[in-house]
Amino acid sequence: MKKHIEDFAFLGGKKAFNHPLHIAQINLPPWEDVKSAFRGIFERRYFANHGPLVRELDHRFAEFVKTEHAVCVTNGTVALMILARALELSGEVIVPAYTFPATVQALSWAGLTPVLCDVDPKTQMVTPETIEPHITPRTSGILAVHLWGQPCEPEILENFASDRGLVLFFDACHGIGCSTNSRRIGNFGAGEAFSFHATKVLNGGEGGCITTNNAQLADKLRTIRNFHPSETFAPVPLRINGKMSEAQAALALLSLKEYPENVAANFHRYEAYRLGLSGIPGVSLLEYNPASDNNYQYIIVEIDEKLAGLHRNIFFELLSAENVICRRHFYPGIHNMTPYSKMASTASSNFTGTDWLCQSSLQLPTSQVMTEQDVKMVCRLVRSIQLLADPIRSKMDDKP
Ligand SMILES: Cc1ncc(COP(=O)(O)O)c(C=O)c1O
Known part of the structure; x- marks a missing residue:
């Protein structure tokens, strides 16, 4: 337990961890x-092309x-691009x-105009109320987006979209x-x-997948993912090399087998965080909906400066110096990133949530290692930082 501000690595003390604890590791x-x-794979000498x-x-x-x-x-980015193309959308989405920038960038790559909307700060995801003001002809x-290893409210969104004739x-x-x-x-x-990226609960190093229950759409997806005309199933406007390799598939298949154990281990660490962070003023761990099945791959906390006595960025600086690698999501927000910050629809919208x-959001590390x-130890560090909020703030104010 760090009892004095000089004990923190950022202020000259010894690092709490010798090796970096990454937010997620494969x-x-x-x-x-x-x-x-x-x-x-070596024996078959078959590495690519739908092996x-x-x-x-x-x-x-x-x-x-x-x-x-x-x-x-x-x-996952290519999965989003291909899906948007196969749906033959036009105009604004x-x-x-x-969200992660790739969500929006994929729409731009698919030739569509992304129109950004706000999220509910409680669930961190979209709702009919945050979407409605942005609907135009x-x-x-x-x-x-289903964020942080739990479902958004997809059934509510399905009804909302269908009532308005939107895909x-x-x-x-x-x-x-x-x-x-x-x-x-997936349904x-x-x-x-x-996405089957290395940071995801199921990974192939890199990799992604699109799921659907629509056979016609699936034919289009399979056609678009292969630039070569020999595997044509459906007429599509444009194709790309979106093929997964055998090496990716080999890793993803092994990872799929281990999914239940990996989620159980995630849950165990999530519960340890819940206990360790409980009662720290201004620090709240994102709660998962007990009524849904979640994968607990992400440890997300919100830091309320008024209650914690310190801004999230100071927690970030101090923890990073201890080798606790955290991430400020999704700072500064897509609405503040080029090219989306310059769009008229962005300028006229409200992004309070x-x-x-x-x-306020900070992702803390969790992983197999x-x-x-x-x-x-990470929780004790967070607790010590909050307990010493006043002297830390004074010291940080004095820092050049
Ligand atoms: C919400 C979200 N969407 C899209 C992506 C892109 O996936 P990939 O890295 O597989 O391209 C990510 C990746 O981390 C993500 O977190």
Whole structure:
């Protein structure tokens, strides 16, 4: 426990951790399993172009998500681009300003105009109320995001979009394995895009997938992901190289097998954080909805400066100096990033919820390599920083 401000590494003390604790680190399967999977790839000399492992992953991921179709691709960004193209949208698509930049960039790459909307600061996700003011005669779709390993309210959004004749689709990059009312993410809207990036609960190093229950759309997705005309299934406006490699599929298949253990370990660390952070004034851990299935891949706290006595950025500086690698999400918000900050629709909109989150949200580390002791130590650091808020603030004010 750091009792004096000089004990903090940022102010000259010893670092709490010798090695950086990253916000997320790849969940590695056993090396022997990886060796055996890669031996198969070498023996077959089949590395790309819809090999047997990619075909197996298409099948297994559809089974896991309980959708009729899963189309594996290079990464989550390409999954979003291909999905937006296959839906043949035009004009404007409404998308939250509080999301990972790739959500919005994918729309731009697909030739669409993203129109940013605010989020509910409580759930950190879009609602009909945050979307409604942005609907214009040019709006063709809504791209909603399931953030932080839990579902947004997809059924409410489905009704809302259908009443207005808009196409709804989802960025499900964080939402692998989650469900609401026994319906798995992957089955909502016209289609959903997943990421198998190394920081995700299911990973192939890089990788992504699009799921849908619409056979016609699935044919288009499969056609777009392959630039080569020999695998044509459906007439599409444009194609790309969105193919997943056998190496990605091999890792993702192993990761899929380990999904239940990885989520259980995530939950265990989340609970340790919940205990360790409880009662710290102004520091609140994002709560997961107990009625849904969540993957607990993200430890997100909100720091209310008025109650904690320090701004989130000071927690960020002090923790980073201790080797606790944190991230300020999604600072500064897409509405403040080029080119979206310059759009007329951005200038005329209100982003109160997004601005609050961009100023107060902090992601803390959780990963396979973190022990319960590590989690306790991170929580003790957060508690000490808050307890010493006054002298830290005075010292930071004096710092050049
Ligand atoms: C919400 C969200 N959408 C999209 C992406 C892009 O996924 P990928 O990194 O697989 O391209 C990410 C990646 O971290 C993400 O967090």
